[in-house]
Amino acid sequence: VDAQQDLDAALATAQRLGDPSLLARAHRALLFLHIFVGPPGTARTHGEQALALAGEIGDHTVRWSAHYGLATLGGLTGDGEGVLQHLEQAERLADDLQSPVMRVHTDEIAMQYAFASGNWDAGVALSERTIAIARALNQRTLLPRLLVWATQFYTARGEYELAKAYLDEAWELGVARAARGRPIEVHSQVAV
Numbered sequence: 001v002d003a004q005q006d007l008d009a010a011l012a013t014a015q016r017l018g019d020p021s022l023l024a025r026a027h028r029a030l031l032f033l034h035i036f037v038g039p040p041g042t043a044r045t046h047g048e049q050a051l052a053l054a055g056e057i058g059d060h061t062v063r064w065s066a067h068y069g070l071a072t073l074g075g076l077t078g079d080g081e082g083v084l085q086h087l088e089q090a091e092r093l094a095d096d097l098q099s100p101v102m103r104v105h106t107d108e109i110a111m112q113y114a115f116a117s118g119n120w121d122a123g124v125a126l127s128e129r130t131i132a133i134a135r136a137l138n139q140r141t142l143l144p145r146l147l148v149w150a151t152q153f154y155t156a157r158g159e160y161e162l163a164k165a166y167l168d169e170a171w172e173l174g175v176a177r178a179a180r181g182r183p184i185e186v187h188s189q190v191a192v
Contacts, residue, residue: 003033024053024062031069040077047073064093064102071109075116083113104134104142111149115156124153131166144174145191167192 007029014022027050034043047070054062067090074082087109094102107130114123127150134143147170154163174192 004037007033020053020057021059024050024057024059024066027053028062028066028069031066031073035069035073035076040073043073044070060093060097064090064097064099064106067093068102068106068109071106075109075112080113080117083109087113100133101137101139104130104137104139104146108142108146108149111146115149115152120153120156124150124157127153140173144170147173148191 007026011023011026011030014026027046030046031043031050034040034046047066050062050066051070054060054066067086071083071086071090074080074086087106090106091103091110094106107126111123111127111130114120114126127146131143131146131150134146147166151163151166151170154160154166170192
């Protein structure tokens with residue numbers, strides 16, 4: 001409730017100021033809020049508005065994150081075509097921006113899509129590449145999730161030792177550190 005009120009206030013301020021950059025960011029924030037609290041149609045509307053505004057002002061970072069969010073929404077709502085459409089655009093923007101961090105985040109969705117669509121060989125290759133990059137970039141928030149998604153491939157293929165090693169690493173990074181009083185990220189903990 002507080003987040004909704006804060007974001008509605010941010011949107012109203014951006015509208016009052018007539019600032020397309022602030023409007024794009026407010027709509028993007030509302031997209032991500034509604035991805036997780038619903039309804040999906042509201043999330044999609046905010047995502048489309050963020051994309052349109054970011055396109056008008058040439059803000060490629062907001063465009064990337066809106067496509068990333070809409071791909072996530074597509075996955076959560078069973079819209080495979082939407083996942084692929086937004087994933088392709090997010091990948092292109094991450095590459096154009098030369099951002100390996102954005103690419104690793106985008107590849108997480110691609111890993112999930114590969115598993116869901118049965119494209120396991122490609123998913124394993126993508127998982128290994130993405131995990132290596134996330135490790136090199138010290139992505140401690142994202143890495144546990146990537147490790148968990150990779151375990152899905154290895155478990156399904158009967159490669160239990162590798163799956164267990166990845167799950168143990170994800171547990172250490174995403175859950176056990178919280179028990180030692182270190183900062184955690186709820187999205188990592190939930191996946192693990």
